[in-house]
Amino acid sequence: MSAELPSPSDDVLTALTPTARMRPSTSLLTDRYELTMLQAALADGTAHRHCVFEVFSRRLPHGRRYGVLAGTGRVLEALADFRFGEDELEFLSRHRVVDAPTLAWLEDYRFGGSITGYAEGEVFLPGSPVMVVEGTFAEALLLETLVLSVLNYDSAVASAASRMTSAAVGRPCLEMGSRRAHEHAAVAAARAAVIAGFAGTSNLEAGRRYDLPTIGTAAHSYTLVHDDERTAFASQVAAQGAGTTLLVDTFDVAQGVRNAVDVAGRDLGAVRLDSGDLLQLAQEVREQLDGLGATGTRIVVSSDLDEHAIAALAVAPVDSYGVGTSVVTGSGAPTCGMVYKLVAREGRDGTLEPVEKASARKGSVGGRKCAARRLDSEGRAVEEVVVTGPDDAVATWTPAEAELRRLMVPLVAHGAVDTRWTGAVGVANAVERHQASRAELPRGARRLSVGDPAIPTTVLRLT
């Protein structure tokens, strides 16, 4: 996938089809107030006003230099199942969440609006309009909670994961954190980690759903259920071949390594260390393996690693990193704080008007926005350009200058989802996009130390 995307053609546009009915509805994965607002707006007619909602982050987590957008493909997948079936309507009726006219309206609900946004995997900065949802107030409002749930979690994981793959400087990172996240969040986390450069995941459902490489061989319990370590290793090698990874730290590491090479031979694929002082241990194990002639046997480490621990292991003879807790919890920033704000709506006279909340310090800038990234002559990003101005001008804006890379891509056109962004294809495209987008950042952007956003955000006001 290149930065220059072809326009969506008919064969990549998929209308929301009735087959979606076979999957569970996503329409109640939402806040009650979306529906109570809907009822009042249907009654007074504002529900039908044309509106523009924008998703953006006010700030990055403390000290982070960039964020990584993830979840876009999952938003589009969830959209296909966002319908109110018999069960959902029955619940809303029984609990009097909304009245009869609103129930009737919901029964026919399909999102018929349009969505544009940053391509999944793209780097974002504070204020970047990462997604723009356009339609009637009613149809666009209803998506708020679900859109934010997906983007906030997935982007939190991808943003942390990108720092880890940066710190690993080419050594593979493997996502193993399923047990430290909600069981379905774990699937999304695996997907987001891969988008940000992870080489694979332990999560089988993520492997199935998004065609990701899955990894994993054995845990300590496997060694412990056997009479001794040698028996356990022999049985694992018999089942999986010498190319497997043997976990050598259940008892004594040095003895574990001896047992591993004894049993599997010098062609043993890898040993895994899941505890202790990994920096020193990796050194010792490398020497021991080499001394035993197992020079091709790799060393996988996996004990409470985060981006800082990975960076500290740069000098150790480690071949890959298994990362758990820290990646699935966003390494200290478990959500992105993205918001979904109404920025323009049709007024009484039928024209779109910018709107903004005025009180307190939460004020956001009204009006439709789009964005581009300014590159220098060497192709390095130098600033995030957020474009504002008259609605028509912003909606149709295309960068005239060669050094401005357009960031918005079409995602949904009048209810039809662009399938280049969904499923396994969507993930593959996002992996490429993230790699290209991160490579474009100024060098300092990938430092782990506390700092400012990698590039400043400026406003280009069209007239």
Place this chain on the structure above:
Amino acid sequence: MSAELPSPSDDVLTALTPTARMRPSTSLLTDRYELTMLQAALADGTAHRHCVFEVFSRRLPHGRRYGVLAGTGRVLEALADFRFGEDELEFLSRHRVVDAPTLAWLEDYRFGGSITGYAEGEVFLPGSPVMVVEGTFAEALLLETLVLSVLNYDSAVASAASRMTSAAVGRPCLEMGSRRAHEHAAVAAARAAVIAGFAGTSNLEAGRRYDLPTIGTAAHSYTLVHDDERTAFASQVAAQGAGTTLLVDTFDVAQGVRNAVDVAGRDLGAVRLDSGDLLQLAQEVREQLDGLGATGTRIVVSSDLDEHAIAALAVAPVDSYGVGTSVVTGSGAPTCGMVYKLVAREGRDGTLEPVEKASARKGSVGGRKCAARRLDSEGRAVEEVVVTGPDDAVATWTPAEAELRRLMVPLVAHGAVDTRWTGAVGVANAVERHQASRAELPRGARRLSVGDPAIPTTVLRLT
């Protein structure tokens, strides 16, 4: 529900029925290594060894005084759908995750073992054996990842939520964080928050699934889509009655409050403040409301609240707290770090033997455990007693001393799930359990400041 539970009788025990086949399988929500271990263990026979796995936390998050167990009911619900259907087997076969004999074994898989544990909602301490899973190595091993995903996330939320409801000292806390968590994690978070004392949630799916009170009226976008605030308020009151909650901080708060009372009258249910200096603002708004004669109108606040912000508002005339990000992300501790460890397994001679991992500092104590809480003469908890010793003695141990409250309850008996812990009934029981368990803690336990575990954990070794 009292601490003394009746034994499960036939009518509360539900076998895992074929109707579970209609729901999506949960069996691939797991790490690949559970299946590769299974294959090797099936081949060498250890798969059939009787085993005891234990779930526990090595430590509480920094400075926390207690944890709250949540997710037990969800584990049991997920267990009913943990089966390998055609689609799952096809994936495992196509990607060569396991061999043909393992696929054949998985096709017939149903968990036929037994599970005991702390009742959901119970307070736990480091080392508390909150869940004990017993069965063959194969059947118990397969549940590891899913059990941990559920308990780690749900308990992280409940542990944070309990601090918030403590800090609120009787004022209702309302869970509104769906948008800051994965869309399905949000449902679990709502459930866990309610278990820890929250009065309701904005999440409709959680309301539907667990029969929780749902709340919510309007957001800033609702005001902004209208021509002005008065029109928006009037329309909301027309749709929802004067008892509704009006969001008064879209423009100017004082004007918002005037508009609200003008439009809804003195019987206005509540106003909501979602920004600004809530301590001062609540004071001003209360005076203004009283001055307008709306003395019964309540004040709801909801701007980035956590337990500390709630405590700081104790002196403000606030009637309820809307809590978002911090509760669904565990207020700084988004996972519990619970582990699922093999503690005993059948040896060659057919008897259960304790096992433990020896290397590094991760060493856990081998052997089956159970637990009781020691109470003083006034019914205050004074210590967590973890019972170890010969397997039979621990398995059948009942506290003889009146001041020892038994903590383990039966959850699954030979594959049959005790439905007192599932669905809406399970949540209601967990709410009661948490309330009673927290009330029993020494007074200092509910302080928010950094401290040690509320009660020490001691080991009682049976002979």
